Amino acid sequence: MKRIFLFIVTNLAVVLVLGIVANLLGVNRFLTSNGLDLGALLGFALIMGFGGAIISLLMSKWIAKMSSGVKLIEQPANADEAWIVDTVRKLADKAGIGMPEVGIFEGDPNAFATGAFRDSALVAVSTGLLQNMTHEEIEAVLAHEVAHIANGDMVTMTLIQGVMNTFVVFLSRVIGYAVDSFLRRNDQENTGPGIGYWVTTIVLDIVLGFLAAIIVAWFSRQREFRADRGAAQLMGQRQPMINALARLGGMVPGQLPQGLQALGITSGVGKLFSTHPPIEERIAALQNNAS
Numbered sequence: 001m002k003r004i005f006l007f008i009v010t011n012l013a014v015v016l017v018l019g020i021v022a023n024l025l026g027v028n029r030f031l032t033s034n035g036l037d038l039g040a041l042l043g044f045a046l047i048m049g050f051g052g053a054i055i056s057l058l059m060s061k062w063i064a065k066m067s068s069g070v071k072l073i074e075q076p077a078n079a080d081e082a083w084i085v086d087t088v089r090k091l092a093d094k095a096g097i098g099m100p101e102v103g104i105f106e107g108d109p110n111a112f113a114t115g116a117f118r119d120s121a122l123v124a125v126s127t128g129l130l131q132n133m134t135h136e137e138i139e140a141v142l143a144h145e146v147a148h149i150a151n152g153d154m155v156t157m158t159l160i161q162g163v164m165n166t167f168v169v170f171l172s173r174v175i176g177y178a179v180d181s182f183l184r185r186n187d188q189e190n191t192g193p194g195i196g197y198w199v200t201t202i203v204l205d206i207v208l209g210f211l212a213a214i215i216v217a218w219f220s221r222q223r224e225f226r227a228d229r230g231a232a233q234l235m236g237q238r239q240p241m242i243n244a245l246a247r248l249g250g251m252v253p254g255q256l257p258q259g260l261q262a263l264g265i266t267s268g269v270g271k272l273f274s275t276h277p278p279i280e281e282r283i284a285a286l287q288n289n290a291s
Contacts, residue, residue, distance in 0.1 A: 010063060011052075018051045031193055036177045041170060049166030057158040060114040061101070061122045070103035070124045080130070084142070088123055091143050091234050095150040097121070104130070109251045113145035114154060121149045128251075137247055140231055140240040147230025153223050160219050164212035172204035213273055220275040225285050238286050245286075249279035 022028040027043035076082035098119025109129040115121030180197035
């Protein structure tokens with residue numbers, strides 16, 4: 001319930017801020033008496049498309065900590081916590097990035113990395129993962145998350161999401177205006193958008209949004225293969241990552257908050273919309289990789 005509430009409140013706040021920005025810049029007035037102002041519409045689409053994605057990225061660490069209840073290891077309280085911090089530090093040094101914040105959260109097996117910047121990210125692992133894996137397997141999972149950071153995956157996925165959002169907002173309104181103009185071509189009092197515009201725009205926002213989600217998910221799956229290879233390189237061998245994936249394949253993955261699912265070690269089902277490839281495909285890709 002806390003995660004859902006935080007997700008709703010955060011998104012409402014983002015939409016409100018973007019709406020205010022669009023209004024101040026005047027780009028939300030793309031429907032004029034003379035027709036559709038494509039320049040203003042493009043500005044509106046860019047603000048709504050990239051604005052939400054960028055704000056979410058900048059807030060990602062805070063959202064992760066609040067929604068998942070991440071407890072940062074600022075001063076290790078025991079040998080296990082000290083080992084986790086030392087392991088992340090060793091991997092970060094090898095990957096050439098700044099030391100991330102390290103945290104633990106309660107839950108079933110999972111892990112994620114997030115943050116807007118390579119040198120100030122966050123790596124978090126669940127208690128379920130720590131309790132059900134060997135040290136070598138945990139190190140492989142941590143290497144996978146560090147590889148995400150080193151590859152700049154959070155920024156890359158934000159840019160891809162921003163581009164897709166922009167296309168959805170722009171195309172749905174252009175097509176909506178065209179449909180409305182056709183339906184009202186004989187209307188002599190056509191002074192503004194009619195029901196055809198609003199219905200078409202809403203439907204296309206949903207339909208194109210699904211298509212955009214499929215494209216984003218495809219990019220995310222390719223990024224997972226790359227992070228697996230990066231983990232193998234950081235570990236100096238493939239087998240620990242293969243073992244960790246095999247172990248995860250026999251577990252029930254923990255749920256991550258919306259917005260962090262693409263950053264975790266596991267994800268949900270649904271081939272087209274899944275942000276992670278099936279475990280067996282990831283293992284096969286590692287086994288077939290010469291590195």
